[in-house]
Amino acid sequence: xxxxxxxxxxxxxxxxxxxxxxxxxxxxxxxxxxxxxxxxxxxxxxxxxxxxxxxxxxxxxxxxxxxxxxxxxxxxxxxxxxxxxxxxxxxxxxxxxxxxxxxxxxxxxxxxxxxxxxxxxxxxxxxxxxxxxxxxxxxxxxxxxxxxxxxxxxxxxxxxxxxxxxxxxxxxxxxxxxxxxxxxxxxxxxxxxxxxxxxxxxxxxxxxxxxxxxxxxxxxxxxxxxxxxxxxxxxxxxxxxxxxxxxxxxxxxxxxxxxxxxxxxxxxxxxxxx
Ligand SMILES: [Zn+2]
Numbered sequence: 001x002x003x004x005x006x007x008x009x010x011x012x013x014x015x016x017x018x019x020x021x022x023x024x025x026x027x028x029x030x031x032x033x034x035x036x037x038x039x040x041x042x043x044x045x046x047x048x049x050x051x052x053x054x055x056x057x058x059x060x061x062x063x064x065x066x067x068x069x070x071x072x073x074x075x076x077x078x079x080x081x082x083x084x085x086x087x088x089x090x091x092x093x094x095x096x097x098x099x100x101x102x103x104x105x106x107x108x109x110x111x112x113x114x115x116x117x118x119x120x121x122x123x124x125x126x127x128x129x130x131x132x133x134x135x136x137x138x139x140x141x142x143x144x145x146x147x148x149x150x151x152x153x154x155x156x157x158x159x160x161x162x163x164x165x166x167x168x169x170x171x172x173x174x175x176x177x178x179x180x181x182x183x184x185x186x187x188x189x190x191x192x193x194x195x196x197x198x199x200x201x202x203x204x205x206x207x208x209x210x211x212x213x214x215x216x217x218x219x220x221x222x223x224x225x226x227x228x229x230x231x232x233x234x235x236x237x238x239x240x241x242x243x244x245x246x247x248x249x250x251x252x253x254x255x256x257x258x259x260x261x262x263x264x265x266x267x268x269x270x271x272x273x274x
Pocket of ligand 1: 229233
């Protein structure tokens with residue numbers, strides 16, 4: 001049975017902490033490096049429902065994408081929301097490890113997984129190549145096997161990703177033809193210009209701000225498909241789970257992927273359109 005240190009060493013190989021953004025907080029948050037890891041749960045967000053799930057399935061490692069303490073902390077007191085999560089994890093012997101921006105850009109990373117999930121089966125290139133390894137970097141783009149319409153593509157995205165109460169938002173004419181697709185898991189509106197510059201017909205990303213999205217569409221930029229932040233990053237979980245199973249040996253470690261929807265938007269109500 002591998003130790004937590006063994007598992008972290010594998011993760012560091014695929015998602016080197018040195019590749020994380022300067023402002024990020026990645027790596028182990030709690031746990032004993034010498035402790036055995038026999039069950040792992042992967043999830044996007046280190047929130048209460050996910051910790052509940054990790055403890056319910058008896059995980060001894062919870063691997064998440066988003067940092068619990070992005071801006072650091074001076075306390076893990078259980079009287080605080082986050083401290084309580086740490087206390088519960090420690091009490092039940094479950095480690096917490098974060099792979100955030102170091103997982104975003106990597107091969108087998110978040111944007112790569114999103115690209116494959118939305119139907120890009122051919123070669124992929126990064127929207128913004130990393131200086132250290134230009135084959136990786138921020139976002140991905142590639143070409144669909146067959147051109148389709150924006151409406152059909154958006155439905156394909158909705159069908160490929162886990163369902164959420166808000167669903168998939170679409171910007172652009174539904175009959176517009178799309179073939180070249182750019183993606184960026186999570187918040188990607190900073191790369192609208194890059195998606196346009198690489199000739200994308202459609203850009204799949206989340207957290208698109210009103211003015212940026214509107215001006216981009218008005219200038220003839222790619223159509224927009226926004227599946228929500230959580231759903232856009234979720235496809236990385238099964239990819240990382242398969243890597244862990246492969247490296248640790250099938251049957252050694254039970255690797256599970258959480259399907260608990262932890263997007264902050266929990267309902268959608270709209271007035272009937274006439
Ligand atoms: Zn994110």
